[in-house]
Amino acid sequence: xxxxxGITQRFGGVTALEDVSFRVAAGAITGIIxxxxxxxxxxxxxxxxxxxxxxxxxxxxxxNVSRFAPERLASLGMVRTFQNIELFGxxxxxxxxxxxxxxxxxxxxxxxxxxxxxxxxxxxxxxxRAYHWLEFTGITDLADxxxxxxxxxxxxxxxxxxxxxxxxxxxxxxxxxxxxxxxETLELxxxxxxxxxxxxxxxxxxxxxxxxxxxxxxIVVLNxxxxxxxxxxxxxxxxxEVISAYLGEx
Amino acid sequence: xxxxxxxxxxxxxKFILFTILILFLPLAFKGGYLLNVFVFVGIHTLLAVALNLxxxxxGQISLGHAAFFxxxxxxxxxxxxxxxxxxxxxxxxxxxxxxxxxxxxxFPILKLKGHYLAMATxxxxxxxxxxxxxxxxxxxxxxxxxxxxxxxLGGVSxxxxxxxxxxxxxxxxxxxxxxxxxxxxRIGRGLRAIHDSEVAARVMGVNVRFLKVQIFALSAVISSxxxxxxxxxxxxxxxxxxxxxxSVELVTMVIIGGLGSIYGSFLxxxxxxxxxxxxxxxxxxxxxxxxxxxxxxTMFMPGGLVRGIPALVGRIVMRSGAGSKADA
Amino acid sequence: xHIGQQxxxxxxxxxxxxAIYALIGVGFAIIxxxxxxxxxxxxxxxxxxxxxxxFFLTVLNLPLLVSVILAIAAATIVGVAFxxxxxRPMKNASPISLVIITIGGSILIxxxxxxxxGKDTHAIETFSGNEPIQLGEATILPQHLxxxxxxxxxxxxxxxxxxxxxxxxxxxxxxxxxxxxGLVGIDVRRMVLFSFAISSAMGSMAGIIIAPLTMTSYxxxxxxxxxxFCAAIIGGMSSGLGTVFGGVILGILExxxxxxxxxxxxxxxxFIILLIILFIRPQGLFAxxxxxxx
Numbered sequence: 001x002x003x004x005x006g007i008t009q010r011f012g013g014v015t016a017l018e019d020v021s022f023r024v025a026a027g028a029i030t031g032i033i034x035x036x037x038x039x040x041x042x043x044x045x046x047x048x049x050x051x052x053x054x055x056x057x058x059x060x061x062x063x064n065v066s067r068f069a070p071e072r073l074a075s076l077g078m079v080r081t082f083q084n085i086e087l088f089g090x091x092x093x094x095x096x097x098x099x100x101x102x103x104x105x106x107x108x109x110x111x112x113x114x115x116x117x118x119x120x121x122x123x124x125x126x127x128x129r130a131y132h133w134l135e136f137t138g139i140t141d142l143a144d145x146x147x148x149x150x151x152x153x154x155x156x157x158x159x160x161x162x163x164x165x166x167x168x169x170x171x172x173x174x175x176x177x178x179x180x181x182x183x184e185t186l187e188l189x190x191x192x193x194x195x196x197x198x199x200x201x202x203x204x205x206x207x208x209x210x211x212x213x214x215x216x217x218x219i220v221v222l223n224x225x226x227x228x229x230x231x232x233x234x235x236x237x238x239x240x241e242v243i244s245a246y247l248g249e250x
Numbered sequence: 251x252x253x254x255x256x257x258x259x260x261x262x263x264k265f266i267l268f269t270i271l272i273l274f275l276p277l278a279f280k281g282g283y284l285l286n287v288f289v290f291v292g293i294h295t296l297l298a299v300a301l302n303l304x305x306x307x308x309g310q311i312s313l314g315h316a317a318f319f320x321x322x323x324x325x326x327x328x329x330x331x332x333x334x335x336x337x338x339x340x341x342x343x344x345x346x347x348x349x350x351x352x353x354x355x356x357f358p359i360l361k362l363k364g365h366y367l368a369m370a371t372x373x374x375x376x377x378x379x380x381x382x383x384x385x386x387x388x389x390x391x392x393x394x395x396x397x398x399x400x401x402x403l404g405g406v407s408x409x410x411x412x413x414x415x416x417x418x419x420x421x422x423x424x425x426x427x428x429x430x431x432x433x434x435x436r437i438g439r440g441l442r443a444i445h446d447s448e449v450a451a452r453v454m455g456v457n458v459r460f461l462k463v464q465i466f467a468l469s470a471v472i473s474s475x476x477x478x479x480x481x482x483x484x485x486x487x488x489x490x491x492x493x494x495x496x497s498v499e500l501v502t503m504v505i506i507g508g509l510g511s512i513y514g515s516f517l518x519x520x521x522x523x524x525x526x527x528x529x530x531x532x533x534x535x536x537x538x539x540x541x542x543x544x545x546x547x548t549m550f551m552p553g554g555l556v557r558g559i560p561a562l563v564g565r566i567v568m569r570s571g572a573g574s575k576a577d578a
Numbered sequence: 579x580h581i582g583q584q585x586x587x588x589x590x591x592x593x594x595x596x597a598i599y600a601l602i603g604v605g606f607a608i609i610x611x612x613x614x615x616x617x618x619x620x621x622x623x624x625x626x627x628x629x630x631x632x633f634f635l636t637v638l639n640l641p642l643l644v645s646v647i648l649a650i651a652a653a654t655i656v657g658v659a660f661x662x663x664x665x666r667p668m669k670n671a672s673p674i675s676l677v678i679i680t681i682g683g684s685i686l687i688x689x690x691x692x693x694x695x696g697k698d699t700h701a702i703e704t705f706s707g708n709e710p711i712q713l714g715e716a717t718i719l720p721q722h723l724x725x726x727x728x729x730x731x732x733x734x735x736x737x738x739x740x741x742x743x744x745x746x747x748x749x750x751x752x753x754x755x756x757x758x759x760g761l762v763g764i765d766v767r768r769m770v771l772f773s774f775a776i777s778s779a780m781g782s783m784a785g786i787i788i789a790p791l792t793m794t795s796y797x798x799x800x801x802x803x804x805x806x807f808c809a810a811i812i813g814g815m816s817s818g819l820g821t822v823f824g825g826v827i828l829g830i831l832e833x834x835x836x837x838x839x840x841x842x843x844x845x846x847x848x849f850i851i852l853l854i855i856l857f858i859r860p861q862g863l864f865a866x867x868x869x870x871x872x
Contacts, residue, residue, distance in 0.1 A: 048453060074454060080453055082449075087446070088451075099440065099454050102454055107435060108464075109437055109464060109468055112435030114431070163454075305674070311677060361857075365616035365676075369856070370857075372804070373849035373856075380846040494800070498681055502678075537689035541684075541686030541688075542686060545683060545686065548668075548671075549679070552675065
């Protein structure tokens with residue numbers, strides 16, 4: 001599904017990532033872990049087109065998408081969530097999800113301001129789809145709340161609903177469990193599995209080892225900007241290099 | 251789903267009430283001096299709504315919008331008075347041309363953000379303003395351009411404040427309705443998304459750059475139409491109406507009324523148009539009041555009148571309620 | 579006058595207005611680098627410098643040197659007050675709010691100046707007479723020499739300040755990363771206040787030394803301020819030589835443009851350059867690398 005090859009990223013003199021390569025298999029949940037400063041978020045920012053890598057390529061379903069802008073990646077079926085949730089705070093929960101449907105519509109300025117019949121129909125369809133995704137994440141009752149006023153946990157769910165509204169092929173989640181309590185983390189784990197079952201490939205960066213070992217099919221370990229290991233949760237848990245990297249940090 | 255539909259119904263009721271208010275307002279003025287002032291409130295509302303789409307919804311500042319207003323006014327004036335073209339046709343052609351210009355310059359300008367965007371739009375505005383002053387053969391230079399015909403429709407010439415009031419408010423109300431539709435649509439959500447988080451909007455597939463430029467051009471088109479209406483109403487235009495100060499005044503209207511509120515734009519336009527009339531007794535003090543207003547509103551009522559007044563009333567009611575309880 | 583002589587004359591007058599733009603531009607850059615704010619009220623400090631000097635000279639009949647010192651002090655106090663009352667309370671404001679606040683401040687200062695001193699244009703005596711000095715092909719006024727001298731001294735002083743004093747280095751640290759600066763114990767708020775003080779002092783100096791040549795009134799600040807900003811943009815918002823070159827380039831182009839083409843469009847030149855730079859090289863003419871200044 002997603003293939004990252006030889007990614008190197010330098011900021012000025014600092015090398016954040018060095019020659020990182022891995023694959024995210026279709027239909028699986030892939031976890032990317034590593035101590036703080038390993039370059040996980042930088043990697044996500046490169047894959048989703050927010051940063052341009054110094055060198056290396058990203059392929060999405062065999063297509064070279066390196067240096068594609070985020071909006072282009074979105075229309076190709078790649079979407080992400082953010083570590084510090086990036087919601088549209090002054091819009092309602094429902095409207096947030098409807099932005100996720102943006103690529104599914106084609107009404108422009110003229111059709112929208114004149115409320116042409118097909119635009120009205122499109123809006124109705126958007127609203128129905130948006131409610132579907134609110135139900136999917138279990139936040140239907142919050143539809144008319146302002147997104148900026150949501151508690152953190154609900155905001156995270158909204159971000160996932162909004163991302164899912166794109167009907168992506170692959171969803172990248174940047175520390176989805178950060179800031180959640182243990183009950184919310186459990187719900188999140190179930191939601192991520194539900195997303196995988198719906199046929200969407202998942203890649204996530206995460207610190208919560210329990211969650212990662214629990215739900216991931218494959219794990220990539222980064223340390224100091226390099227790939228340290230890759231394998232199943234069991235293989236990773238038994239890998240001495242990984243253990244020392246984590247112990248060294250702690 | 252029912253809730254969202256009732257939201258639209260609610261918006262419609264608000265619009266109808268507003269329309270009725272506007273239609274019957276002249277009865278209260280009895281054709282006096284205030285009627286004339288409210289003709290300008292209409293033009294300013296049109297401009298404020300145009301700028302609000304850009305500034306309040308998409309979150310992109312322009313300190314050069316007076317230029318689009320001025321281009322509309324001068325081009326309409328020149329085409330009709332100098333070249334004898336049909337005013338309505340001229341208005342449409344000019345609006346299209348100004349929109350195209352905005353679209354073209356929009357690409358490099360809207361690549362900039364924050365203070366740099368403010369400076370670039372300001373620079374554009376000043377260049378256009380200087381051209382109005384210097385292209386004397388075309389514009390009449392600093393002394394102005396006169397002899398612009400009134401608009402007419404089916405034999406009715408719009409030559410009184412009363413007729414112009416309905417002409418301009420007719421246009422303004424239509425623009426308000428279309429703008430309300432726009433901001434509650436896929437495009438409007440895209441704009442507001444850009445304002446709240448540009449990176450998230452891009453990740454959701456919103457073509458941020460193109461959408462910004464489109465709304466910049468739309469805003470310019472509406473401003474240009476406002477300029478044409480202004481020219482035909484005044485029958486005279488001069489550069490001072492289209493300078494940096496007026497651009498700032500427009501931004502002030504939008505901010506004082508309330509960023510991201512169409513009706514707020516009306517409140518801001520009304521207040522800033524009426525203010526000089528009210529402050530006339532103080533003569534030169536108006537500029538000081540104006541500066542203070544700008545600072546105080548930004549500091550203490552960042553949501554503008556449209557959100558600030560209800561909040562203020564709420565606070566007073568709460569406090570007096572709490573006070574009376576304490577007394578009892 | 580033959581053409582070479584004319585051009586030499588344009589270059590000289592361009593150089594002196596350019597020096598003024600540079601002083602104002604450096605003031606812009608200092609505030610911008612310390613706070614990220616483009617202070618739209620910068621031009622008003624230029625106006626205040628000239629107007630306060632007129633006031634101390636003609637109303638209080640003080641000697642020139644005393645008037646100048648008092649005028650700089652007064653403009654600096656206004657700058658500090660502006661920062662304390664309007665900028666500091668807006669801690670987490672968006673750039674748009676800050677643009678509006680500084681525009682509001684600029685209108686307010688201009689309005690008060692108009693109420694206090696009226697709308698008339700005022701003249702100041704040149705500092706050392708009006709005897710032209712022959713300089714090769716061109717002539718030059720003593721006031722021009724004052725402008726060059728003051729600008730040079732001020733720029734050198736600011737360079738020394740930023741490179742060799744503790745507070746200057748602290749201010750550069752704030753510009754680089756204000757949070758980190760705060761963490762290592764630098765009083766960021768004080769540095770912001772300092773930046774407003776320094777740049778209003780510089781602006782007022784520019785206003786004082788140019789006033790004898792161009793006269794002054796309550797509304798001269800707008801254009802001078804904007805031109806200063808252009809200089810800073812050309813110079814890549816550096817508080818040093820970049821902006822000085824920016825100012826000089828701008829001044830000379832303006833002067834040549836006005837002389838050779840038309841004087842009416844003179845003011846447009848600065849803004850056309852501004853737009854070109856913002857579109858093509860937003861990091862300025864002299865900066866290396868491609869850090870986007872957005």
